[in-house]
Amino acid sequence: MTTSEKQHLDLIIPCYNEAEGLPELFARLDALRTALDLHLELYFIDDGSTDETLELVKSYQPQAKSGFETSAHYLSFSRNFGKEAALLAGLRASRSELVALIDADLQDPPELLIEMLPMLETSDLDTVIAVRSDRKGEAWFVSLASRLFYALMKKLSKTEIISGVRDYRLMKRPVVDAILSLAEYNRFSKGLFSWVGFKKAYLPYDNQVRKSGKSKWNLTSKIKYAIDGFVNFSEAPLEIATFSGLSLVSITILAIIFLVVRQLFWHHSVNGWTSMIVIMLFCFGFVLLMLGIIGKYISNIFLETKRRPVYIIREEDEKNAK
Numbered sequence: 001m002t003t004s005e006k007q008h009l010d011l012i013i014p015c016y017n018e019a020e021g022l023p024e025l026f027a028r029l030d031a032l033r034t035a036l037d038l039h040l041e042l043y044f045i046d047d048g049s050t051d052e053t054l055e056l057v058k059s060y061q062p063q064a065k066s067g068f069e070t071s072a073h074y075l076s077f078s079r080n081f082g083k084e085a086a087l088l089a090g091l092r093a094s095r096s097e098l099v100a101l102i103d104a105d106l107q108d109p110p111e112l113l114i115e116m117l118p119m120l121e122t123s124d125l126d127t128v129i130a131v132r133s134d135r136k137g138e139a140w141f142v143s144l145a146s147r148l149f150y151a152l153m154k155k156l157s158k159t160e161i162i163s164g165v166r167d168y169r170l171m172k173r174p175v176v177d178a179i180l181s182l183a184e185y186n187r188f189s190k191g192l193f194s195w196v197g198f199k200k201a202y203l204p205y206d207n208q209v210r211k212s213g214k215s216k217w218n219l220t221s222k223i224k225y226a227i228d229g230f231v232n233f234s235e236a237p238l239e240i241a242t243f244s245g246l247s248l249v250s251i252t253i254l255a256i257i258f259l260v261v262r263q264l265f266w267h268h269s270v271n272g273w274t275s276m277i278v279i280m281l282f283c284f285g286f287v288l289l290m291l292g293i294i295g296k297y298i299s300n301i302f303l304e305t306k307r308r309p310v311y312i313i314r315e316e317d318e319k320n321a322k
Contacts, residue, residue, distance in 0.1 A: 007038040007098060008069075011113075012090030014045045014083050015104040019052040022060075025104055030063035032110045036117070038098075039069040045090045048080035054315075078314040084187040085311035087167065091176055100170045107208045108168040116170040119201055126198035127175050130168040133204040161190050162202070169193070185310060244290065 011029075018025075033040060044057040057074045064070050075089050087101060100116070102108045108130060116128040167189055178196040179189075 008041065008096035009036070009038050009098045009100060009113075009117075010041045010043060010094040010096040011100050011102060012043045012045065012087070012094060013102055013104050014047055014086035014090065015049060015053050015057065016047040016080060016083070016086075017049045017051045017053060018104040019049070019056055021105060022053065022056045025106055025110075026060050026062075028106070028110050032113060033063040033065055033070060035111075035114050036065075037068065038117075039096075040071075041069075041094075041096060042072040043090050043093050044072065044074045044104075045086040045093075046074060046076040047083065047086045048077045058317075073317050074315075075313055076315040078312040081311040083167075084189055087189050088180075088187060088310055089313070091180055094176060097173045098170065099173070099176050101167050103166075103168065108166060109205065109208055112168070112203060112205060113170065115203060119203065120170055120172070123201070124199060125201050127169055127171045127193075127200045129193075129200055129202050130166045131162065131202045131204050132164040132166065132207045161194050164204075165190060165202075167193075174198070185308065187310065240293075244286070 013025075015022075029042065040062070042062055044060075046054045046057060054074070054076050057072070060072055062070050062072050073093065075093060077085070077089075090101070091099065098117075098120070100113060102110060102113075112130055116130075119125065119128045175193075175196065175198050178198070179192055182192055182196070
């Protein structure tokens with residue numbers, strides 16, 4: 001088999017302040033390199049890191065393998081644009097027929113690619129997706145919230161997103177091209193990957209605890225991520241708001257009719273101002289909540305119409321720039 005006939009794999013690795021864990025990542029990537037009989041291109045996407053991440057990436061020289069090409073590239077953003085932007089930048093930079101996404105924190109074991117590749121090559125699959133089979137090492141409330149999110153998405157969205165699914169996946173070129181054809185600014189990659197379809201298989205693995213550094217996903221960012229998922233892939237919040245509003249109006253009209261009839265025929269005056277005030281406060285709070293839901297959808301539309309770039313590249317290696 002000639003060099004041009006051998007398979008090429010692009011491995012996309014978003015990084016944000018991962019300097020502490022990069023040496024181990026590099027070592028495991030080098031070990032992986034020896035196990036893969038294909039050409040390997042590594043794309044490190046620096047998401048505006050403020051530590052030594054970019055410097056370490058620049059200095060990294062990946063392990064070579066006789067008869068196969070191996071190279072590392074990098075893109076560095078002008079600021080932190082988020083993981084969704086980093087994934088998009090990596091997909092846009094990729095050129096090979098096989099493309100994989102993996103996190104830099106090693107909670108996605110690089111060694112799983114050794115199992116993913118045969119699954120993709122020996123079947124008519126288009127993508128193989130890593131799925132956590134457990135959540136060992138996570139705080140109980142984080143695990144509970146995650147399970148609740150996926151359960152709600154399953155109920156409220158027409159796009160299937162299974163519990164425990166990761167961005168970690170191996171894809172053929174048509175899947176990547178389909179994702180790149182989706183031009184939206186507000187991106188929720190797990191939903192986009194599911195929405196484009198294609199034949200897929202899931203590879204379960206045990207949850208890996210972060211060994212170094214701190215997670216960049218705090219409670220606020222996780223809540224925002226969940227809200228973005230609902231807004232981008234479900235009209236259910238709007239439908240719930242509409243149904244709830246109609247129900248509340250109907251109940252109010254019936255209550256008014258009852259009170260008027262009661263006053264006209266039985267001359268009973270309405271007592272209990274405290275109860276009335278509590279009900280009014282509830283109604284006002286409910287209305288504000290519904291306005292917030294609608295406002296989130298309008299905000300997304302507003303951002304889409306601005307047509308701002310999803311990210312801005314500050315620096316990239318010369319070979320990748322070409």
